[in-house]
Amino acid sequence: MTLLDKTHNPHLRSWVESANVAGCDFPIQNLPFGRFRRAGGSDAALRIGVAIGDQVLDLRAAGLVDHDDMNALMAAAPAERAALRQRLSDGLAQGSTQQAAWAAALVPQSACELAVPCKVGDYTDFYTSVHHATNIGRQFRPDNPLLPNYKWVPIGYHGRASSIIPSGTAFRRPRGQTKAPDAAEPSFGPCKRLDYELELAWFIGQGNALGEPVAIDQAEDHLFGVALFNDWSARDIQAWEYQPLGPFLSKNFGSTVSPWIVTMEALAPFRAPFTRPEGDPQPLPYLDGAANRAHGQIDMQLEVLIQTAKMRADGQAPTRLSLGKLKEAAYWTPAQLVAHHTVNGCNLQPGDLMGSGTLSGPSLDTAGSLAEMSVGGKQPITLPNGEQRTFLQDGDTLILRGWCEREGAVRIGLGEASGTVLA
Amino acid sequence: MTLLDKTHNPHLRSWVESANVAGCDFPIQNLPFGRFRRAGGSDAALRIGVAIGDQVLDLRAAGLVDHDDMNALMAAAPAERAALRQRLSDGLAQGSTQQAAWAAALVPQSACELAVPCKVGDYTDFYTSVHHATNIGRQFRPDNPLLPNYKWVPIGYHGRASSIIPSGTAFRRPRGQTKAPDAAEPSFGPCKRLDYELELAWFIGQGNALGEPVAIDQAEDHLFGVALFNDWSARDIQAWEYQPLGPFLSKNFGSTVSPWIVTMEALAPFRAPFTRPEGDPQPLPYLDGAANRAHGQIDMQLEVLIQTAKMRADGQAPTRLSLGKLKEAAYWTPAQLVAHHTVNGCNLQPGDLMGSGTLSGPSLDTAGSLAEMSVGGKQPITLPNGEQRTFLQDGDTLILRGWCEREGAVRIGLGEASGTVLA
Numbered sequence: 001m002t003l004l005d006k007t008h009n010p011h012l013r014s015w016v017e018s019a020n021v022a023g024c025d026f027p028i029q030n031l032p033f034g035r036f037r038r039a040g041g042s043d044a045a046l047r048i049g050v051a052i053g054d055q056v057l058d059l060r061a062a063g064l065v066d067h068d069d070m071n072a073l074m075a076a077a078p079a080e081r082a083a084l085r086q087r088l089s090d091g092l093a094q095g096s097t098q099q100a101a102w103a104a105a106l107v108p109q110s111a112c113e114l115a116v117p118c119k120v121g122d123y124t125d126f127y128t129s130v131h132h133a134t135n136i137g138r139q140f141r142p143d144n145p146l147l148p149n150y151k152w153v154p155i156g157y158h159g160r161a162s163s164i165i166p167s168g169t170a171f172r173r174p175r176g177q178t179k180a181p182d183a184a185e186p187s188f189g190p191c192k193r194l195d196y197e198l199e200l201a202w203f204i205g206q207g208n209a210l211g212e213p214v215a216i217d218q219a220e221d222h223l224f225g226v227a228l229f230n231d232w233s234a235r236d237i238q239a240w241e242y243q244p245l246g247p248f249l250s251k252n253f254g255s256t257v258s259p260w261i262v263t264m265e266a267l268a269p270f271r272a273p274f275t276r277p278e279g280d281p282q283p284l285p286y287l288d289g290a291a292n293r294a295h296g297q298i299d300m301q302l303e304v305l306i307q308t309a310k311m312r313a314d315g316q317a318p319t320r321l322s323l324g325k326l327k328e329a330a331y332w333t334p335a336q337l338v339a340h341h342t343v344n345g346c347n348l349q350p351g352d353l354m355g356s357g358t359l360s361g362p363s364l365d366t367a368g369s370l371a372e373m374s375v376g377g378k379q380p381i382t383l384p385n386g387e388q389r390t391f392l393q394d395g396d397t398l399i400l401r402g403w404c405e406r407e408g409a410v411r412i413g414l415g416e417a418s419g420t421v422l423a
Numbered sequence: 424m425t426l427l428d429k430t431h432n433p434h435l436r437s438w439v440e441s442a443n444v445a446g447c448d449f450p451i452q453n454l455p456f457g458r459f460r461r462a463g464g465s466d467a468a469l470r471i472g473v474a475i476g477d478q479v480l481d482l483r484a485a486g487l488v489d490h491d492d493m494n495a496l497m498a499a500a501p502a503e504r505a506a507l508r509q510r511l512s513d514g515l516a517q518g519s520t521q522q523a524a525w526a527a528a529l530v531p532q533s534a535c536e537l538a539v540p541c542k543v544g545d546y547t548d549f550y551t552s553v554h555h556a557t558n559i560g561r562q563f564r565p566d567n568p569l570l571p572n573y574k575w576v577p578i579g580y581h582g583r584a585s586s587i588i589p590s591g592t593a594f595r596r597p598r599g600q601t602k603a604p605d606a607a608e609p610s611f612g613p614c615k616r617l618d619y620e621l622e623l624a625w626f627i628g629q630g631n632a633l634g635e636p637v638a639i640d641q642a643e644d645h646l647f648g649v650a651l652f653n654d655w656s657a658r659d660i661q662a663w664e665y666q667p668l669g670p671f672l673s674k675n676f677g678s679t680v681s682p683w684i685v686t687m688e689a690l691a692p693f694r695a696p697f698t699r700p701e702g703d704p705q706p707l708p709y710l711d712g713a714a715n716r717a718h719g720q721i722d723m724q725l726e727v728l729i730q731t732a733k734m735r736a737d738g739q740a741p742t743r744l745s746l747g748k749l750k751e752a753a754y755w756t757p758a759q760l761v762a763h764h765t766v767n768g769c770n771l772q773p774g775d776l777m778g779s780g781t782l783s784g785p786s787l788d789t790a791g792s793l794a795e796m797s798v799g800g801k802q803p804i805t806l807p808n809g810e811q812r813t814f815l816q817d818g819d820t821l822i823l824r825g826w827c828e829r830e831g832a833v834r835i836g837l838g839e840a841s842g843t844v845l846a
Contacts, residue, residue, distance in 0.1 A: 121544075122585050127668060137667075147666050152609050153600055157668040158581035158675070162545050162770050163633055172634045174767035177576055177707065186575050188707050210586055210677065211595045237767070243570050244560075245550060245580040246669020252581070253767040254633065284600065284611050344597035344660070344676040347585050 005082070007031075007089040008269050010410045014092045015099045016106065018053030025403065025413025026051040029269075031088050032225065032260035032414075035070050036112040046115050048073060051260050051415070052092055054109050061105035062091070062098075070118040074205045074224045075350035081205070081224075085265050114168075114259035117227060118203065118351040120161045123255070124341060125199075125231060125355035127155040130331040132360035135372040151280055154287070154332040154340045159231070159355065160252035167228075167258050170420040173394060174253040176237040186240060193235035193377060194392040194421060197358040198304050198368030198400055200326070201229035201257050202334045204352040211345040216289035219335035220264060222348060226298075226334075228258035228400040228417035229355050235371055235391070257353070258400070258417035269409035271295035274333050286343050287336045296333035300326040302359055302402045304368065308387055309395025318399050319384050321373065324366030326402075329359040394423040428505070430454075430512040431692050433833045437515045438522045439529065441476030448826065448836025449474040452692075454511050455648065455683035455838075458493050459535040469538050471496060474683050474838070475515055477532050484528035485514070485521075493541040497628045497647045498773035504628070504647075508688050537591075537682035540650060541626065541774040543584045546678070547764060548622075548654060548778035550578040553754040555783035558795040574704055577755040577763045582654070582778065583675035590651075590681050593843040596817060597676040599660040609663060616658035616800060617815040617844060620781040621727050621791030621823055623749070624652035624680050625757045627775040634768040639712035642758035643687060645771060649721075649757075651681035651823040651840035652778050658794055658814070680776070681823070681840035692832035694718035697756050709766050710759045719756035723749040725782055725825045727791070731810055732818025741822050742807050744796065747789030749825075752782040817846040 006012075007029065013020045014028040026032065035046040036056050048070050049056035059065045064087065065073060076084070091098035127133055130150065137145035149155065165171065173194055179186040205224030208214050214222055231251060238250030274296035276282060302325070305318035332340075337354050358368040367373045370391050373381055380388040392398070399418040405411040429435075430452065436443045437451040449455065458469040459479050471493050472479035482488045487510065488496060499507070514521035550556055553573065560568035572578065588594065596617055602609040628647030631637050637645055654674060661673030697719035699705060725748070728741035755763075760777050781791040790796045793814050796804055803811040815821070820843040826836040 122583055124671075125668075140667075149602075149609075149663055149666065152602075153664050155664070155668055156671050158583055158671070160545055160581055160769060161584075162772050162775070163768075165633070172768055175636075176767050179572075179575075185704070186572075186707070188709060210588070213598075234767070240572055241576050241578070242667070242669075243572065244563075244665075244669075245548075245578055246665075246667075248547075248579050248581070249763070249767040249769065252769045281608070284609070286611060340672070344599050344657070344672040345586075345595055346583060346672065346675045349585050352585070 004268055007085055007265070008409070010408065012089065013094045014052060015094050015096065016053045016055055016092060018055065023411065024053055025415050026053055027410050027412065028052065028089060028092050029410045030262060030266050030412040031085060032262045032266065033070065033073070034117040034259045034261065035115040036107070038107060039111050039113050050088055051109065055106040056109055056112055057092070057102060058105045058107060062102050071351040074118060074203065075207065077206060078221050081263070082265060085263065114166060116164055116166050116257055117259055117261045120164050120351055120353045121349045123159040123161045123164060123353045123355065124156050125159045125357060126332070126337055127357040128332045129329040129358055129360045129368070131329060131362050132358040132368060132372065135360060135367065139376040152284065154336055156341065157246045159255065163252050164255045164257055164353070167256055167417045167419070169256065170422050171254040172422045174234050174237065174249070176234065176249050177240055178236040179240045191234035191237055192391070195233045195235050195370045196392065196398045197231040197233055198302060199229040199231050199358060200356040201227045202337065202354040202356065203227070203261050204348045204350060207349040208342055208347055210347040213345060214338055214342045216287060216335055216339040217291045219338035222338050223264050223334055225261040225263040226267070226414070227261050228402050228414050230256040230398060230400055230417050230419060231355055232256070232419070256417050256419040258415050260415045262412065262414050266412055267298055267404065270299045270404035270406055272297040272299045272327050283336065287339055292333055292335045296335050297327045297330065299406060300402055300404050302326060305399040305401070306383070307397045307399070308383065308393065310387060311385060314385070316385060318397070322366055322368065324359065324361035326359060328361045328366070330356060392421050394421050396421050427691055430508055430688070431832070433831065435512065436517050437475060438517050438519065439476045439478055439515060441478065444476070446834065447476055448838050449476055450833050450835065451475065451512060451515050452833045453685060453689050453835040454508060455685045455689065456493065456496070457540040457682045457684065458538040459530070461530060462534050462536050473511055474532065478529045479532055479535055480515070480525060481528045481530060485525050494774040497541060497626065498630065500629065501644050504686070505688060508686065537589060539587055539589050539680055540682055540684045543587055543774055543776045544772045546582040546584045546587060546776045546778065547579050548582045548780060549755070549760055550780040551755045552752040552781055552783045552791070554752060554785050555781040555791060555795065558783060558790065562799040575707065577759055579764065580669045582678065586675050587678045587680055587776070590679055590840045590842070592679065593845050594677040595845045597657050597660065597672070599657065599672050600663055601659040602663045614657035614660055615814070618656045618658050618793045619815065619821045620654040620656055621725060622652040622654050622781060623779040624650045625760065625777040625779065626650070626684050627771045627773060630772040631765055631770055633770040636768060637761055637765045639710060639758055639762040640714045642761035645761050646687050646757055648684040648686040649690070649837070650684050651825050651837050653679040653821060653823055653840050653842060654778055655679070655842070679840050679842040681838050683838045685835065685837050689835055690721055690827065693722045693827035693829055695720040695722045695750050706759065710762055715756055715758045719758050720750045720753065722829060723825055723827050725749060728822040728824070729806070730820045731806065731816070733810060734808060737808070739808060741820070745789055745791065747782065747784035749782060751784045753779060815844050817844050819844050
């Protein structure tokens with residue numbers, strides 16, 4: 001874990017006034033990285049930026065980098081990353097001598113197109129919420145919801161990198177094969193059970209060479225940071241296609257990621273111990289380390305909101321579907337995911353994305369998908385305006401939010417990941 | 424399908440004499456693409472090359488491209504690709520006025536390092552052999568070996584792109600969690616059931632935009648060509664980890680690809696109709712097209728050889744494990760894989776790799792894995808020198824070969840994909 005340093009000082013304030021507003025996701029203690037271009041310049045190369053208040057600091061314009069390659073920046077060793085964070089903190093702090101020069105390198109976020117924050121080489125999706133695994137498993141196997149490997153293996157599978165899309169992008173409802181339980185043959189058409197999945201995206205910083213596993217207590221040296229991630233899922237397509245090799249077309253039509261990667265350094269004040277429920281097995285040695293036990297987990301709030309087409313037309317704000325805590329949802333820590341992923345020698349590369357899997361908490365009002373909240377489509381959810389949902393309808397916008405807050409630290413946020421379903 | 428043109432003329436001969444030797448994989452009718460650097464120049468950029476006999480034509484040195492970006496070349500429209508093939512054929516043919524200039528652009532293959540032939544963005548593995556699916560299914564479900572979706576859905580899942588390695592690369596036996604059926608808890612250690620999988624790698628040429636499916640009869644416009652592919656598999660790790668989301672660490676420690684992509688144009692003389700066994704369902708309309716029915720399949724021989732450490736020490740050549748035919752193994756055509764992969768809107772990109780899945784034929788001597796040949800490790804195979812194998816041992820080298828031959832056409836080959844297991 002990164003140690004606390006003066007960049008975490010809760011009394012620090014920025015000369016960018018919007019960063020000092022209470023409840024702002026991007027105070028000077030956060031400093032998340034992303035890629036942007038000025039709106040309208042669709043042919044311009046993406047630049048590396050850091051969010052501060054409602055502005056973006058253009059890192060190249062500020063003289064902090066001499067390239068636009070976010071993945072190269074992510075590959076830096078932890079000490080180098082800490083040094084860049086310190087320079088950013090110093091330069092953006094009230095009283096900085098950089099203010100005049102850097103003010104010219106600021107762009108309002110509202111005037112930017114925010115992209116997928118880096119080039120994702122490989123995307124792996126995990127399954128870290130035991131509650132999600134149990135809730136979904138119960139729909140398939142009422143008597144035996146959780147498979148015997150779950151508490152031993154951080155279950156994961158490979159996802160599709162090419163269809164990861166930036167927040168704010170609408171996408172078409174997928175079509176595909178489905179088969180009703182009582183039908184003799186499958187049929188083809190639009191997905192009827194379209195769902196969201198509340199996830200986090202852990203981004204890899206430094207890579208490891210093929211054949212060289214990463215030990216658990218070094219694993220966080222290979223993590224760059226975290227963003228919000230919505231792994232949209234076509235449940236009816238999934239049910240027909242997934243045996244025996246796992247989900248495929250039910251997932252790879254689009255996955256939405258939020259634009260800002262909150263770094264492991266920024267998360268340092270919000271770390272929590274890794275614990276196992278009493279009676280559960282302790283992890284095998286390659287998944288167990290002193291640092292991981294002491295502060296492998298993270299204290300984070302995660303919220304899902306929906307705005308239907310009718311709500312939009314009626315001028316109603318998005319309404320909350322769920323609010324939960326990462327540490328209650330996740331059975332495995334991000335360090336354990338890195339150690340597991342590489343234990344066979346698999347190589348991770350800067351910019352690779354590890355999805356957490358759907359982060360459902362212990363109760364249904366903290367569930368991270370509609371399949372869970374509506375109990376497989378059997379119990380519709382009623383929204384405040386009277387509309388009902390089992391699965392997503394065309395025109396629905398889904399919004400994920402996340403933030404960390406703790407006594408003695410300044411609240412930091414992840415921003416949001418939003419996406420809209422088109423017919 | 425690409426039409427036959429004068430580049431397929433069986434009477435064509437090259438001024439590169441090694442290309443005219445009977446049985447050569449790379450006659451002038453083949454002209455496969457790959458990436459290479461001169462041996463010893465490990466820091467030099469990879470260049471695009473075309474194999475001709477035992478030589479490589481350096482495309483940039485020959486003035487045919489002005490860059491080293493294989494993926495950009497693969498993205499070209501079919502007409503542009505055909506034109507490049509015609510220029511290559513004209514320039515390498517006996518009597519060409521290019522001979523003097525291009526002779527200086529030849530490098531012996533033996534003096535080259537041959538790389539993974541392009542940058543693979545996403546790698547998808549399919550499961551196209553009904554015999555493999557049945558053989559493996561029988562080991563898990565004796566009474567019900569083939570799942571109900573198999574004859575409707577071209578089953579596929581995402582694989583790991585970062586660990587695709589070039590032919591000739593040795594790799595370490597993976598370690599991981601396994602659980603014996605009668606054990607109370609899993610244990611950790613080296614894989615004990617390491618296997619190979621005989622596959623083809625279909626490479627994408629032109630991509631498609633997210634949300635825009637590719638119709639079956641346009642699907643081959645998006646295929647660039649094919650290489651050999653060994654999807655090494657740790658069967659014991661797979662058995663414990665794969666439920667419910669599919670194989671992960673059992674596959675992503677390394678996958679070997681051969682260095683030369685044989686283009687769809689080169690395969691034109693070897694096309695075969697797509698057929699279904701009597702009584703099997705016809706494909707749904709999105710997987711069924713006139714071109715696919717007429718010549719969607721390919722006539723290709725596929726061979727697997729092994730050379731153990733002892734054979735190497737004793738100076739013995741590799742010995743054959745199996746010899747089979749693609750069209751007897753594959754239940755789906757490459758065009759069907761493209762149409763299925765994109766039907767939900769998923770975007771494919773130039774250089775993406777679609778594995779065929781293990782290409783097992785109808786009998787065990789045409790099976791594409793040891794798990795099948797040894798019936799799940801129960802019936803050891805005896806090699807000519809008396810050694811036995813159920814699964815791979817340290818020091819074993821596995822070699823895949825493939826070629827097309829047909830009356831009236833010149834035989835073309837895919838070269839080989841080899842790899843060696845390290846302790």
